[in-house]
Amino acid sequence: MANREGSWAAYRTILRSRVRAQAGYRVSFATDLFATLFAGLAELTEVYVIFHNTPRLGGLDFTAALLVFALANLTFAAADLLVGHCDRLPTYIREGKLDVFYLRPLSLLGQLMTSEVSLRRLGRISVAVVVLAIALIRGGVQPTAATIGMLALAITFGTAIMAALFVAVAGLQFWLLDGREFANVFTYGGAYAAQQSSLVFPDPVRIFFTFVVPAAFTAYLPTLVILGLPGGDAASPSMAWWLPVAAAWVWGVALLAWGRGVRHYQGAGG
Amino acid sequence: MRADLRTYGLLARAGFRRQATYRLALAAGIVTNSVFGVIRASILMGAVAGAGATVAGYDERAMSSYAWWGQVLLGSVAVWGWSELADRVRTGDIAADFLRPVPPYLSYLAADLGRGALALLVRGAPMIVIGSLYSGMTFPAGPVEWVLGLVSIALAVAIAFLGHYLVNCIAFWIIEIRGILLAYGIVATLFAGLYVPVHWFPDWLRALAAATPFPSLIQTPIDILSGYAAGPGAARLVAIQVGWVLGLGIGAALTTAAGRRRLEVQGG
Numbered sequence: 001m002a003n004r005e006g007s008w009a010a011y012r013t014i015l016r017s018r019v020r021a022q023a024g025y026r027v028s029f030a031t032d033l034f035a036t037l038f039a040g041l042a043e044l045t046e047v048y049v050i051f052h053n054t055p056r057l058g059g060l061d062f063t064a065a066l067l068v069f070a071l072a073n074l075t076f077a078a079a080d081l082l083v084g085h086c087d088r089l090p091t092y093i094r095e096g097k098l099d100v101f102y103l104r105p106l107s108l109l110g111q112l113m114t115s116e117v118s119l120r121r122l123g124r125i126s127v128a129v130v131v132l133a134i135a136l137i138r139g140g141v142q143p144t145a146a147t148i149g150m151l152a153l154a155i156t157f158g159t160a161i162m163a164a165l166f167v168a169v170a171g172l173q174f175w176l177l178d179g180r181e182f183a184n185v186f187t188y189g190g191a192y193a194a195q196q197s198s199l200v201f202p203d204p205v206r207i208f209f210t211f212v213v214p215a216a217f218t219a220y221l222p223t224l225v226i227l228g229l230p231g232g233d234a235a236s237p238s239m240a241w242w243l244p245v246a247a248a249w250v251w252g253v254a255l256l257a258w259g260r261g262v263r264h265y266q267g268a269g270g
Numbered sequence: 271m272r273a274d275l276r277t278y279g280l281l282a283r284a285g286f287r288r289q290a291t292y293r294l295a296l297a298a299g300i301v302t303n304s305v306f307g308v309i310r311a312s313i314l315m316g317a318v319a320g321a322g323a324t325v326a327g328y329d330e331r332a333m334s335s336y337a338w339w340g341q342v343l344l345g346s347v348a349v350w351g352w353s354e355l356a357d358r359v360r361t362g363d364i365a366a367d368f369l370r371p372v373p374p375y376l377s378y379l380a381a382d383l384g385r386g387a388l389a390l391l392v393r394g395a396p397m398i399v400i401g402s403l404y405s406g407m408t409f410p411a412g413p414v415e416w417v418l419g420l421v422s423i424a425l426a427v428a429i430a431f432l433g434h435y436l437v438n439c440i441a442f443w444i445i446e447i448r449g450i451l452l453a454y455g456i457v458a459t460l461f462a463g464l465y466v467p468v469h470w471f472p473d474w475l476r477a478l479a480a481a482t483p484f485p486s487l488i489q490t491p492i493d494i495l496s497g498y499a500a501g502p503g504a505a506r507l508v509a510i511q512v513g514w515v516l517g518l519g520i521g522a523a524l525t526t527a528a529g530r531r532r533l534e535v536q537g538g
Contacts, residue, residue: 028448057313192309
């Protein structure tokens with residue numbers, strides 16, 4: 001590998017080229033942007049429909065559910081924008097694209113992560129940001145050190161957690177190949193679970209999505225702090241301050257999975 | 271006529287076998303569908319618990335059943351995404367389809383019914399076992415309702431396919447239809463009742479959904495298979511599905527003919 005500064009410059013060049021590549025096809029890009037925005041709205045409609053029928057779900061009222069929805073969507077979409085293409089690794093392997101990465105003097109993971117930036121996810125992010133603002137206003141949230149700090153923690157480390165799930169799953173893909181759908185349990189399953197109150201789940205599921213796949217840390221636990229809610233069993237507001245630890249845990253697992261996956265890989269025989 | 275039916279039978283079998291090759295993919299699908307089933311059942315049951323006793327006639331057990339029947343159908347009824355026809359129009363491969371003695375919508379439909387049958391057996395049936403053990407499911411009251419339920423799955427597969435086929439046909443006129451396909455998939459998923467039952471929708475949204483074929487994809491088969499609708503009510507739902515199959519089928523035939531003329535004008 002060349003010196004550190006040199007590789008950063010290379011990544012910056014790659015990323016710029018990825019952004020320009022999308023800007024080149026304006027209609028296509030606008031279409032994709034609209035589609036992710038529309039998908040975000042459709043999911044929001046589902047939350048609305050549920051609360052049209054019930055005042056509470058898993059101990060949360062509509063406002064709290066909107067905040068959970070917003071944080072879960074924001075962090076997942078941001079991670080998806082940055083590294084979501086990692087779950088296309090099986091395609092890269094089949095097409096021999098990954099073998100090309102091996103030939104370049106940059107880290108394999110770095111190249112995979114920068115091989116694409118899905119700017120179209122900005123559509124979903126914009127829905128999440130608007131819902132976030134609405135939820136904060138409806139909830140009468142005061143801008144104290146605790147609420148602002150927790151919001152910042154949730155957005156940065158929540159995105160880090162979701163991104164780590166994509167990387168962990170990319171590591172697993174070296175073994176899964178045809179079984180790639182299994183990876184969805186961790187990425188899309190984690191994102192789906194993150195959108196809910198932890199209290200709707202039975203204990204084993206809640207423990208899984210809190211301590212194994214720390215989805216609850218991205219939205220539900222921070223919401224308890226921001227809105228001053230009590231939570232419940234194995235879901236107390238104070239846990240939310242452990243967000244950086246949860247992110248470190250899942251990144252540790254992700255890098256381990258990736259490292260073992262890379263060593264396992266024998267090439268596409270191309 | 272006999273030879274025709276044989277052709278479609280063989281196409282359906284090919285669709286079935288094409289999917290059966292990917293065993294690891296099937297195993298992964300079962301695990302993934304189970305996890306999503308657990309999440310969905312938790313949400314829907316939690317909503318009923320939050321509301322008190324029942325929501326739109328559903329109690330907790332009915333909601334569990336709703337979520338798991340949805341997982342059963344998910345593999346067969348392709349609510350989301352199919353762009354093969356549009357891709358073939360773009361690449362020109364569609365010309366080969368027109369040379370065949372069977373119209374493309376019927377040959378693709380036959381293959382899709384085969385795919386759906388396999389998915390029901392290998393992806394759907396395990397969900398019945400897992401759902402029953404995990405949080406409970408309800409079933410049709412009698413043999414008539416069972417038959418109606420199975421018929422309604424087949425009709426739902428056909429409606430899902432024909433709907434996608436029609437949207438794909440737009441590719442005869444507009445080359446880039448990815449956005450339209452995406453939007454269609456999003457609306458279909460919402461209005462099919464995959465995540466939240468259509469019966470839970472506020473009146474205005476339910477009226478909107480009822481004007482589309484989408485509730486026939488998931489909501490209708492679930493209503494019949496879970497015993498939510500029975501007797502004449504179930505028969506009426508199937509009749510609506512038959513109406514959509516006929517309407518969309520005629521639409522597919524007319525659009526294919528028009529698209530073919532368009533293609534010939536372009537010299538494709």
